[in-house]
Amino acid sequence: MGDRKLFKYAVISAACALSFTITVGAHAANWLMLQGTEDPGASARANVWGFIQAVYQKDYSSPNAAGGYVPPKLLGPDLNSQSGFNINRARIGARGTGFPIDSHINYFLLLEMGNNGTTHGGADYTFAKMTDASITLNYIPGARIRTGLFKYPGAEEGLQAIHVFDYINFTEVTNGLLLERFPNRAYTNIPGSNAATGNLGPFTTTQLQAGNSLNGFTTPVGAFRDVGVQVFDAFDVGQDWEVSYAGMIGNGNGIEFDNSDGELDKYLYLSAEKKLGGKGPKAEGLKFFAWNQSGKRLLDKTNDNVDNPESYKRDRAGLGLKYMNKPFRVTAEYITADGMIWVGPDKPNFYFTNNVAQGNGADAKANGWYLEGGWYVPNSKWELDARFDTMTRLKDRVNQHKFDKWTFGVQYHFNLKTRVTVNYEKRSFKCDSGVSPCTAPPPNTPNYNLDGVGNKVGVQLTAIF
Numbered sequence: 001m002g003d004r005k006l007f008k009y010a011v012i013s014a015a016c017a018l019s020f021t022i023t024v025g026a027h028a029a030n031w032l033m034l035q036g037t038e039d040p041g042a043s044a045r046a047n048v049w050g051f052i053q054a055v056y057q058k059d060y061s062s063p064n065a066a067g068g069y070v071p072p073k074l075l076g077p078d079l080n081s082q083s084g085f086n087i088n089r090a091r092i093g094a095r096g097t098g099f100p101i102d103s104h105i106n107y108f109l110l111l112e113m114g115n116n117g118t119t120h121g122g123a124d125y126t127f128a129k130m131t132d133a134s135i136t137l138n139y140i141p142g143a144r145i146r147t148g149l150f151k152y153p154g155a156e157e158g159l160q161a162i163h164v165f166d167y168i169n170f171t172e173v174t175n176g177l178l179l180e181r182f183p184n185r186a187y188t189n190i191p192g193s194n195a196a197t198g199n200l201g202p203f204t205t206t207q208l209q210a211g212n213s214l215n216g217f218t219t220p221v222g223a224f225r226d227v228g229v230q231v232f233d234a235f236d237v238g239q240d241w242e243v244s245y246a247g248m249i250g251n252g253n254g255i256e257f258d259n260s261d262g263e264l265d266k267y268l269y270l271s272a273e274k275k276l277g278g279k280g281p282k283a284e285g286l287k288f289f290a291w292n293q294s295g296k297r298l299l300d301k302t303n304d305n306v307d308n309p310e311s312y313k314r315d316r317a318g319l320g321l322k323y324m325n326k327p328f329r330v331t332a333e334y335i336t337a338d339g340m341i342w343v344g345p346d347k348p349n350f351y352f353t354n355n356v357a358q359g360n361g362a363d364a365k366a367n368g369w370y371l372e373g374g375w376y377v378p379n380s381k382w383e384l385d386a387r388f389d390t391m392t393r394l395k396d397r398v399n400q401h402k403f404d405k406w407t408f409g410v411q412y413h414f415n416l417k418t419r420v421t422v423n424y425e426k427r428s429f430k431c432d433s434g435v436s437p438c439t440a441p442p443p444n445t446p447n448y449n450l451d452g453v454g455n456k457v458g459v460q461l462t463a464i465f
Helices: 003-019 031-036 172-177 205-209
Strands: 047-059 083-097 105-112 129-137 144-151 225-236 241-250 265-277 284-299 310-325 328-338 365-376 382-393 401-415 418-431 456-464
Touching: 031 144, 031 225, 031 241, 172 328, 172 365, 172 382, 172 401, 225 265, 265 310
Parallel strands: none
Antiparallel strands: 047 083, 047 456, 083 105, 105 129, 129 144, 144 225, 225 241, 241 265, 265 284, 284 310, 310 328, 328 365, 365 382, 382 401, 401 418, 418 456
16 A cells, blocks of 8 residues: 555544544634634624735846746746735635524635736736635534635645735745646647747746746636535544544635536545644644645646647645744644646646656656744744745656755734735755756756746735734
């Protein structure tokens, strides 16, 4: 039995064993409960809420020898410049219950109006996009039922609320392996992106200023969400420990409301947390968690002008821990991926090389991990953060890539709902297999384009209302 199957059955077995010893308790600081439920009798019919994140970023990467830029050297979602201001996110929503009619039913609505991968599908721009629309039924003890569009149970970076995220950008492993990009229906690559040779598609400054884009995807990112149904709950198990579980099935198509391949994604999640005090998004405790998701995707990776997609598996799994006890915070997570490995926005059909023996992202593997920590300076409004993350994609292939990134940050909290975040990212991106094509003479090598990937700075202001 493979490692992924052992991991999956371990999660299921642990959940079943715990079910014989637990008793239902009050909900504490838990992303499943915070986003999917309301306190009975305490919630209004409609609590309007939201947040805005305004950001400035500058990328100090240099072009290749021919003056061309690849996506890691440009700012998303437009991928046509290396510096600028942006409204990274602007979300407004409502949540509540049917109280006083029935407090056993609650809902969650959220609309995105920022400039990001959710509102951008390739060259198309959508002013607003629904990211959450769910209903939770709280009638069955130990088995709450949530249905609609919402965050699937999974990795900590994706499951947690983004407005309390301590950094401006995601780790490379989360961005590359979990923030899903969906392949175009028919084979396509960015014109002029050197698809015939398998190079990453560099554009010059002149090409970018002329309106060319390196983003070839026609649909929005998955945003760590799916449309489906979830059974979940949290339980007190004595000595201030809380155990949570979730099982979900969904379309496997992100925030889009279709299921074109007729397959369903399956999600499993289990966590155990030692509660140390407080409540809400900043509750303190020591949490251990594990998760698994599996599904299939249709992909046309043949450049033959024929719509002939094939089915490929897309499996992800991870485990980690989070410790929060002011003035300290530590988070660590390890993630594996099998199939549908994203190799760049200019490769909307996961094409990477015209050499069949070298393979492509459709049937490749990847893994990565991150370790981050924070220090809340006592008796002040300052917070210091540091994070290291790494991802290896196209693992064990001759075109294997390794992305390493250090992020150093400082935050100033004006109050509980408004803060400014400053990040400095130190990046090292390279093709590291040690054999061709990594070592091929330029320009027929990925490192011809990746060697210039430089550091990045950002300043973000977050206001929650």
